[in-house]
Amino acid sequence: MKLLLKIFGIISLLIWCCVWGIGCATVDKAMFQPPPASYGPSGLTTLPLADGQTAAAKFYANPDADFSVLLCHGNAEDIGHGDPFHRLYQAQGFQVLAVDYPGYGLSSGTPTEASSVAAARAGYDFLVKEKGIDPASIILHGRSIGGGVASQLAVEKPVGAVILESTFVSVVRVVTKVPIIPIDRFRNLKKIGSFDAPVLIIHGTADRLIPQWHAETLFKKAKGMKELYLVEGAGHNDLVPTAGEMYFRKIRAFVEKVEKLPR
Helix, strand or coil, X not given: CHHHHHHHHHHHXXXXXXXXXXXXXXHHHXXXXXXXXXXXXCCCEEEECCCCCEEEEEEECCCCXXXXXXXXXXXXXXCCCCHHXXXXXXXXXXXXEEECCCCCXXXXXXXXXXXXXXXXXXXXXXXXXXXCCCHHHEEEEEECHHHHHHHHHHHHCCCCXXXXXXXXXXXXXXXXXXXXXXXXXXXXXXXXXXXXXXXXXXXXXXCCCCCHHHHHHXXXXXXXXXXXXXXXXXXXXXXXXXXCCHHHHHHHHHHHHHHCCXX
């Protein structure tokens, strides 16, 4: 009987390990779906990564800017797709650095949670060390899966503020609503309570991919100065055009409040 129980225990452990391994591989592949590169090498900044890979980035300078925005994009897009948005941001009085994750655009390597954060970290270092920008003047803006990248970087590095747009409590909870810790990724709910930077959470009320409750749950957990901006009728991929001019108006108003905070 003891031998049978032991064999059953070993089999159960093996099955669990197989499920865990398959789950991890499935989550990683589902998280990152890089499209073919939408841009060429002209005007790029190449950021070296610690593992020998490189991340492609584009810097939109604005000598009159008081704040620099480090943009962390969504899943099935690269910095070329985001170029019109980056230029709009620049026109609003900000400097912008957009970084592609490994495996995206002209960045080398393979996209994972760790490698995407490493690329954003390299972008942060570029702003601070190469451009001489005060960390208190850096705003992390993460959209969708980029919210996970921005949240992790906010835990690691001092920043002026964080903007989380159309992002989630965690990756697996987009599907299950229930946390499955061993295979979960980008556990933003845990991280948002671990940094003190002011945070603006933007979300569409008609987002069917990542429902509104994710934003509301993150907002409740956030510490310090925080704001929730719900865009009525906006889905996951049409938030900016649905919000119209109110989108940047809300961001500017938030940044003005951040600017008045003691540093």
